[in-house]
Amino acid sequence: MSKTLVEKIWDAHVVKSEEGFPDILYIDTHLIHEVTSPQAFDGLRKRGLPVLRPKQTVATADHNVPTIDQHLPIKEELSRYQVDMLTKNCAEFGVELYGLGHPFQGIVHVIGPELGITLPGKTMVCGDSHTSTHGAFGAIAFGIGTSQVEQVLATQCLLQQKPKTMKIEVNGTLNAGVRAKDIILYIISKISAAGGTGYFIEYAGTAIQSLSMEARMTICNMSIEMGARGGLIAPDEITFEYVKGRRFAPQGEAWDKALAYWKTLYSDADAQFDSVLSFDAADIEPMITYGTNPGMGMGITQHIPATAAQPDSEQFSYQKALDYMGFKDDEPLLGKQVDYVFIGSCTNSRIEDLREVAEFVYGRQKAPNVEVWIVPGSKQVEKQAIEEGLDKVFEAAGFGLREPGCSACLGMNEDKIPAGKYCISTSNRNFEGRQGPNARTLLVSPLTAAAAAVTGQITDVRTLLNHPELA
Amino acid sequence: MKKFERLTSTVVPLPIENIDTDQIIPARFLKATTREGFGNNLFRDWRYDGQNEPKPDFVLNSPVYSGKVLVAGKNFGCGSSREHAAWAIQDYGFDAVVSSFFADIFKGNALNNGLLPVQVSDAFLHAIFEAVSKDPATQLVIDLENQTISLPATGISESFEINPYKKACLINGYDDIDFILNQKEEITKFEQERVSFG
Ligand code: SF4
Numbered sequence: 001m002s003k004t005l006v007e008k009i010w011d012a013h014v015v016k017s018e019e020g021f022p023d024i025l026y027i028d029t030h031l032i033h034e035v036t037s038p039q040a041f042d043g044l045r046k047r048g049l050p051v052l053r054p055k056q057t058v059a060t061a062d063h064n065v066p067t068i069d070q071h072l073p074i075k076e077e078l079s080r081y082q083v084d085m086l087t088k089n090c091a092e093f094g095v096e097l098y099g100l101g102h103p104f105q106g107i108v109h110v111i112g113p114e115l116g117i118t119l120p121g122k123t124m125v126c127g128d129s130h131t132s133t134h135g136a137f138g139a140i141a142f143g144i145g146t147s148q149v150e151q152v153l154a155t156q157c158l159l160q161q162k163p164k165t166m167k168i169e170v171n172g173t174l175n176a177g178v179r180a181k182d183i184i185l186y187i188i189s190k191i192s193a194a195g196g197t198g199y200f201i202e203y204a205g206t207a208i209q210s211l212s213m214e215a216r217m218t219i220c221n222m223s224i225e226m227g228a229r230g231g232l233i234a235p236d237e238i239t240f241e242y243v244k245g246r247r248f249a250p251q252g253e254a255w256d257k258a259l260a261y262w263k264t265l266y267s268d269a270d271a272q273f274d275s276v277l278s279f280d281a282a283d284i285e286p287m288i289t290y291g292t293n294p295g296m297g298m299g300i301t302q303h304i305p306a307t308a309a310q311p312d313s314e315q316f317s318y319q320k321a322l323d324y325m326g327f328k329d330d331e332p333l334l335g336k337q338v339d340y341v342f343i344g345s346c347t348n349s350r351i352e353d354l355r356e357v358a359e360f361v362y363g364r365q366k367a368p369n370v371e372v373w374i375v376p377g378s379k380q381v382e383k384q385a386i387e388e389g390l391d392k393v394f395e396a397a398g399f400g401l402r403e404p405g406c407s408a409c410l411g412m413n414e415d416k417i418p419a420g421k422y423c424i425s426t427s428n429r430n431f432e433g434r435q436g437p438n439a440r441t442l443l444v445s446p447l448t449a450a451a452a453a454v455t456g457q458i459t460d461v462r463t464l465l466n467h468p469e470l471a
Numbered sequence: 472m473k474k475f476e477r478l479t480s481t482v483v484p485l486p487i488e489n490i491d492t493d494q495i496i497p498a499r500f501l502k503a504t505t506r507e508g509f510g511n512n513l514f515r516d517w518r519y520d521g522q523n524e525p526k527p528d529f530v531l532n533s534p535v536y537s538g539k540v541l542v543a544g545k546n547f548g549c550g551s552s553r554e555h556a557a558w559a560i561q562d563y564g565f566d567a568v569v570s571s572f573f574a575d576i577f578k579g580n581a582l583n584n585g586l587l588p589v590q591v592s593d594a595f596l597h598a599i600f601e602a603v604s605k606d607p608a609t610q611l612v613i614d615l616e617n618q619t620i621s622l623p624a625t626g627i628s629e630s631f632e633i634n635p636y637k638k639a640c641l642i643n644g645y646d647d648i649d650f651i652l653n654q655k656e657e658i659t660k661f662e663q664e665r666v667s668f669g
Binding site for chain 1: 652666
């Protein structure tokens with residue numbers, strides 16, 4: 001019987017399936033971090049249970065960590081408490097921890113792929129909704145709640161209904177200045193922040209296949225922003241090339257066997273999806289969001305859609321979003337001053353993102369009115385950036401490279417955007433208060449963020465692309 | 472978890488529609504790091520005034536009504552998805568909630584925590600409210616095994632739906648973790664038989 005990629009991986013992980021009951025799905029890898037794990041470990045303790053498979057569990061500290069002076073004690077009390085709890089829990093339950101100061105520490109969705117923990121065909125979960133990032137390798141990866149974290153720690157399994165499947169194809173060649181982030185912001189703006197609800201999405205088509213692994217991760221990362229359970233891309237030579245030789249990737253004979261299996265991981269030609277959507281890459285321009293959900297996005301040269309053009313039932317919340325952002329109907333965004341530029345988060349903090357920003361700002365200067373934060377996704381990204389001299393490029397432009405963590409992606413650690421300020425951000429959520437109480441977030445690609453860093457305003461990066469290779 | 476078999480109890484009536492989770496447990500009480508103690512703040516703002524004095528006209532403060540079943544108007548548990556709403560109702564001492572409609576996420580959270588949501592027809596709901604307003608000592612019987620709910624005083628009875636898996640969990644008194652751990656042999660067998668890479 002022909003199967004979709006999701007079905008192939010799913011079926012290979014079902015421990016038990018019974019009519020009227022959810023499937024018992026086996027989880028290959030469980031990633032944990034300081035915020036969603038304390039109550040789960042507490043639950044185990046109360047039940048007197050161990051972590052069933054500690055070797056398939058990997059922990060890091062990312063959400064609450066500061067991104068300067070990481071060698072000093074964490075100032076914020078709750079953050080310090082959660083990070084300390086994680087250290088204690090990992091020691092007690094025998095879980096490997098890449099905590100602060102460890103050379104592998106970083107955002108959980110950045111370290112999995114770079115260490116070769118994330119592999120095609122795996123099932124992976126984490127108590128964080130952007131776990132869908134790992135789907136870029138052709139894995140089933142999705143976020144879970146705290147009680148499910150406890151479930152996986154205790155049983156290495158998860159009770160799950162098989163999800164519906166959707167295929168989103170993007171075909172054709174991308175325009176100048178358009179990056180993976182623009183593709184996904186475009187898709188979400190077309191299908192809305194709820195358009196993928198209940199589905200697992202497979203991204204396909206020539207425009208997707210031509211993307212690097214970093215770019216594919218950016219796409220899969222934001223699947224959750226259209227309500228999907230997760231997103232994935234069939235593994236191919238680009239995937240295998242990226243995985244090969246990474247620390248925990250299979251080696252030698254095991255590699256050959258794995259590779260042979262991974263090559264069977266694609267949706268069969270006549271596989272049935274519950275829904276199929278198709279987009280043309282040529283229609284996409286650099287994107288920006290103007291509202292308070294990631295579906296409120298538009299091409300950077302466009303004007304904000306009018307409230308009256310929205311469905312009746314949505315006009316109230318649409319208007320509320322524009323008020324929050326301090327924007328009006330039909331306004332263009334180009335030329336508006338910004339206060340902060342944040343380049344980071346599990347969406348866009350990998351080496352490729354930093355290289356692109358460095359290449360753009362090389363020989364340019366930060367605008368005086370903006371504060372720029374560049375936050376590498378992991379210790380390894382930071383190290384590589386320094387080896388490549390990117391930190392020097394940033395310094396020359398007037399801003400520094402910070403230390404790894406989730407940083408201003410969420411207003412939970414010290415890196416908060418002040419009330420009322422505008423932040424051009426490469427992260428994934430523009431919700432009210434996400435980057436700090438009353439902070440205003442505009443989601444963009446790293447390239448568009450870099451353009452704002454040098455002009456101090458919302459800028460169409462295409463007008464500044466003088467390096468032909470950047471186009 | 473406690474086993475749920477058959478429940479015979481008086482009820483606490485709350486004939487209000489669209490009771491959202493912010494009313495059930497206001498957001499300011501969500502900071503705790505354990506699951507206990509939320510019952511004290513169940514319906515906090517309806518139950519207490521600004522001086523933290525009990526409001527005498529709210530049903531939980533009434534000496535007349537008590538019981539293990541909360542009966543509420545249509546669309547119970549709408550709004551934010553907080554699991555704490557189910558914890559609060561259960562921690563207060565309720566074993567079941569009856570309404571003519573439940574918000575989906577609340578229903579899931581309730582079942583996961585061993586609190587039984589029973590969805591009845593509008594007519595049945597109305598009959599309960601009427602019966603208890605006449606006689607607060609009216610008993611309600613919920614038979615989970617047979618999936619029926621009845622009001623012996625009036626002689627009326629109705630059947631209700633429940634997912635077979637959740638029913639098995641409630642009757643056996645186990646939650647998701649107990650359920651999976653019961654299949655531990657199958658998990659080990661799965662691990663041994665499958666081919667795994669990395
Ligand atoms: S960077 Fe943001 S979205 Fe990603 S894991 Fe951290 S908090 Fe979540």
